[in-house]
Amino acid sequence: MIDALSQALVLPGLAWLALAAFAGGLTRGFAGFGTAMIFIPVASLFLTPVAAITVMVVTDILGPAPLIKRAWRDADRPELSRLAFGALFGVPLGTFALTALDPLAFRWAVSLICFALLALLVSGWRYNGVPGVRFVLALGFAAGFMGGLAGLPGPLVILFYLSGRREISVIRGVSLLFLFGTDILLVGTFLLRDLLATDYIVVGLICALPLAVGATVGQHLFRPEKAKLFRFIAYALIATAALAGLPLFDGATF
Secondary structure (H helix, E strand, O other): OHHHHHHHHOOOOHHHHHHHHHHHHHHHHHHOOOHHHHHHHHHOOOOOHHHHHHHHHHHHHHOOHHHHHHHHHHOOHHHHHHHHHHHHHHHHHHHHHHOOOOHHHHHHHHHHHHHHHHHHHHOOOOOOOOOOHHHHHHHHHHHHHHHHHHOOOHHHHHHHHHOOOOOHHHHHHHHHHHHHHHHHHHHHHHHHOOOOOHHHHHHHHHHHHHHHHHHHHHHHHOOHHHHHHHHHHHHHHHHHHHHHHOHHHOOOOO
C-alpha cells in the first residue's frame, strides 16, 4: 500500500484529477449530478479507460457521503428502486464491453456523450409522457450499461429528469442515490473481473477528499429558487471538461 501511495503521488496529472474531482463534487452538491461527466473526460487524458473508471468509482463512493442523508429524504424511492434494478443487469454488460474498448475510442465516446446530453438539455427538449414501470426499468438498464462501458451512468437519467417538470430537490435525490448505487455495482463487477488495481484505488482515495469538499460546498450553496443559475453553472463545467477530453487537443499543454 505504501508503494501504491508513492506511485499515486507522482502520477502525471494528479493535480488535474483532484481539481476535476472538486469541480465534480461542487456540481453534484448543488445540482445532484455531473461528477462523472466532469471527472471522466479529464481522467481519460491521463489514465486508461479501466483505470479512469476505477478512480472515479472509488472517489464517487466516498466523496458524496455528506449528501446521502438529504438525498434519501428527497428522493422518489419507488422509482429509484426500479432504476437500480435495471442497472443491476446493465452494469455487468457494459463492463464486459469496456475491456474491449480502445482508449482513443473511449475518449471520443465520453466527450461526445457529454456534448450530446448538453445539446438536448440546452435545446429545451421536454419529456411530456408518463413513464411506466417498464420504461423506468429500461432507463436504469441503459444507464447501467453506459456506466460499465464509459463510466457515465448519469447522462440518460439526468436527461430524463432534467427535461421534465420534477422538483429540483427530487431530481437531486434520485440522481445522487442512483449514481451512488451504480458505483457499488461497478465495484462489485470490477472485483469479480479482477479489474481493480491497488494503485488506482489509492488515487481514488486521494481524489475523494476534494470531491467531498466540493460536494459539501455545493450543497451549502444550493438554493431551489436559483435552480436555473445552478444548471447553467453545471452545464458550463461539463462542457469545459468534455472539450478538454477530446483527442483533438492532445498537442495542448496542460
